[in-house]
Amino acid sequence: MFALTKANLKIMIRNRHTTFWALFFPLMLVTVFGIFQFGDSDSARIAIYEENPTPSSAAITKAISGLDFLEFKSIEQNELIAIDKIKNDELDYLLSIPAQFNLNKDHENPPDQLHLRVNPNNMEQNQLVQAAIQHSITTSLISEPTGLTPFSLAVENLEIPQPRYFDVVLLGLVGLGIMTNSIISIAVKISTYRNQSILKRLLVTPLPIWKYFASEVIAHLALAIVQAVIILGVGIVIFGARLSGNWAGLFIVILLGSAVFLNIGFLMSAWANTPSAASGMGNAIALPMIFLAGTFFSTASLPWILPYLVEALPLTPMLSAMRELSLENASIIEVWPQMLTLSGWIIVTGLAAIKFFRFN
């Protein structure tokens, strides 16, 4: 079996076209996303927490909610919960108005403070928002500007390990590359071998045929690891992706996901009569999944039952586990639901592949 695995690896390395394109496609996308760095959150959702509603606080709320470029979300009852909302990316800003807050008119005492909590991942926008809040409160609440600041605005950058969009997409692209390569290369290879009678040739040897398939799987898993290392390497070294790293966990998830997609590839090869049909089928499976599983953008806003459907696709748990592990420093134990889903997929697709596989 070692000899078979070695031969399979040799075949893949020499099949330069396939291997090149397997890497080139995701790498090209990495470059596109790396150069443009587009898509980073430009939302400016704000909520206000009033510790004790007063005329002043009502006036401030009115002024803020009137700002065009800020999306006013809510008046929050609990400051801690509101802060969590920023951490969960449901809000970008929280303005807290303390109970004793008063616009300072006598200039004798130091001015009262308003607190602005911000997500620190968007520095430029934060400075604009801060200035806008200060300006609108000042102009709308103080009829005669005195030249003095009647209040101060304390800005607090929350500690949020908020990943950049590029980091999120980079992991999506690793998943994409591994998925398309695993499905299509196995599907094409096996249907080619079947058409060329290579599978038959192996069947007339005393070799238990599972050993042959095991060697194919091992060789492809090894390729998946190499592929992931190259894509991540380019993303990190050239485009400065920041992945914190549970690397071991990340690669375990990559292997599990790759195994699911290899099984799907075997299944496709059973249904396809020619290598090009196998390639087409593989693409038909892979391409919709790329978009539905949230490779490039969040699927949370999909209508109807689609979000549930999306959760059921094998790429979704793979990507979500990869992102939790590499962007949120999760441990391998914390991603058990995704690992369980992937294992379920491995079993289901494996059984289906065994049931439908044919040698001629």
Place this chain on the structure above:
Amino acid sequence: MDDAIRVEALTKQFGSFTAVDDVSFHVKSGEIFGILGPNGAGKTTTLEIIEGLQKPTLGKISVLGVDIRRNPNGFKSRIGVQLQSSAYYDYLNLEEILGLLGSCYPKCLSPAKLLKQVGLSEQSQKKVKQLSGGQSQRFTVAASLVNDPELVILDEPTTGLDPQSRRNLWELINEIQRGGVTVIMTTHYMDEAQSLCNRLAIMDRGKLIAVDTPSNMIKSLKNTYTLKIELRDPINEDQLLSLKESANSIEQITPSSYLLKLNKSPHSLDQILQTIVNTKMHLNHLEINPVTLEDVFLELTGNELRD
């Protein structure tokens, strides 16, 4: 053990289509046994059942003394198989392919030795698609020898080859036989079956029509020689009657040329030549051909060998 293969009452059906219909034959150890027949006769199906690639619908088959139903893997390490139209791996060279195939068997011969045996030593680093038709066919034979088998199964080893390459391959197959290996092969070339095979089975439309040595098959024919004569003038009634004394059939090809099939009497050739001289036919051209398997096939099936 005298028989390398015993096939008893083998039938294979695909749905309502009977590909192989109640076929029985034995292959003796050490012989080259040919299965001759047109495309679609059931030759390949028969071989694939013997190889264990397909299951028989009915019948009992033993290969090298092993009942293939009871022990479907018991003989695989002892047989060598060459499949029809096998392309092998595109991205491995000859030596690597043989090494890979060898790794599927408990014991195997070295790729270098095999390539030398089939005269491809110089091509060992080439890919299959860089070989000529004859070379690649010799390579598939080498691949069937990788496990040093006792029995080699070749499916149409010479199909599509030029005459020179075919003769090369015949030599190779003879050499394999001299090494003590039993060979069973299919072919749809009459001359190949006749000159290469020790014994033959003729198949047509799934049925086995005859099993014997090529020379016995030919001896069993009603005719012995085919005579083609071209005359200056068409023959008259008297001449025709005299010719019929020693010919089984007379077929007019053109107004003044005829195809005669001579009967089995020992002097038929003598007599017919006498007749031609005595009845004063003006002979422009004369061709005498001994009967071949082609005639056997024609007589047994009533058909020309379809290609």
